[in-house]
Amino acid sequence: MNYTLLAAIGVALAIATDAAVLRTRLLRQRGFWVAYAIVLFFQLVTNGVLTGLPVVRYDADRILGLRIIYAPIEDLLFAFAMVTITLSVWVWLGARVRRPRRQR
Amino acid sequence: MHATYLLLLAACVVGTLPLEFVLHTRVYAQWLRLIGTLVPVVLVFGAWDLLAIHQHTWGYNAKYLVGVTLPGRLPLEELLFFLVIPTCSILAFEAVRARQPEWFRE
Numbered sequence: 132m133n134y135t136l137l138a139a140i141g142v143a144l145a146i147a148t149d150a151a152v153l154r155t156r157l158l159r160q161r162g163f164w165v166a167y168a169i170v171l172f173f174q175l176v177t178n179g180v181l182t183g184l185p186v187v188r189y190d191a192d193r194i195l196g197l198r199i200i201y202a203p204i205e206d207l208l209f210a211f212a213m214v215t216i217t218l219s220v221w222v223w224l225g226a227r228v229r230r231p232r233r234q235r
Numbered sequence: 236m237h238a239t240y241l242l243l244l245a246a247c248v249v250g251t252l253p254l255e256f257v258l259h260t261r262v263y264a265q266w267l268r269l270i271g272t273l274v275p276v277v278l279v280f281g282a283w284d285l286l287a288i289h290q291h292t293w294g295y296n297a298k299y300l301v302g303v304t305l306p307g308r309l310p311l312e313e314l315l316f317f318l319v320i321p322t323c324s325i326l327a328f329e330a331v332r333a334r335q336p337e338w339f340r341e
Contacts (some may be wrong), residue, residue, distance in 0.1 A: 134287065134292050134293075134294070135254045137283070141273060141283070146341070153305040156341055157296065157314055158340065159333070159341045160266075160339050160340065160341060161338040161339075162328075162331050162332055162335060162338030162339040163328070163339075165331050165335070165338060166324070166327045166328040166330075166331045166332075169327045169331070170323070170324050170327050173250075177247065180239075180243055181243070184239065184296070184299060185292070185296060186240050186293060186295065186296050187293050187295060187296070188294050188295075188296060188328075188338065189293045190291055190292055190293070193290075193292045194292075209280075209283075210304075212274065212321075213280050213320070213324075214320075214321070214324045216275075216276060216279070216326060217272060217276050217321040217324055218324060218325065218328050219242075219275075220271075220272045220275060220276065221268065221325050221328070224268050224271050224272060225265075225268060228268060234285075
């Protein structure tokens with residue numbers, strides 16, 4: 132399976148994790164998008180270094196070929212999925228730890 | 236330089252570390268919650284990385300790696316990537332939340 136399709140599936144799974152699986156609903160919060168914008172800025176810098184040198188090389192047949200500061204567009208989708216799932220699990224775990232204490 | 240990728244990750248750790256102390260993000264302080272978050276992320280996205288390496292979707296330039304390779308031809312730096320970048324993302328998230336808690340309501 133090519134990277135483009137996998138990356139799109141990753142984004143869909145991340146959205147599903149936040150909206151339906153863990154129900155953290157981060158994608159509806161302004162703060163999430165502000166944090167994501169900050170992460171995205173630094174990602175463009177570090178990903179630019181990794182793909183510009185390049186530390187990482189891609190099979191041209193498995194990506195669209197659309198690049199932003201050397202990084203394939205698929206890397207942005209991969210990172211969005213990773214960051215969203217990370218924050219969703221983080222927030223979900225935080226709520227789980229706090230809840231039992233409140234019930235006492 | 237063989238340490239290039241490793242130094243890039245180190246810069247991410249060092250660059251975000253002040254957030255923990257200046258904005259009191261309490262990310263490293265809640266280390267158990269951090270580990271609980273990182274484990275599934277490493278498993279899912281590490282598996283994706285291994286698949287991509289196996290299918291030759293991407294590959295790593297040995298010139299910029301320290302040379303420690305894990306099973307599945309995964310460079311050590313890639314495993315660290317899945318620990319460092321999610322941790323930095325959580326720090327950014329908690330930093331925004333520390334400054335603007337009202338932005339985290341639906």
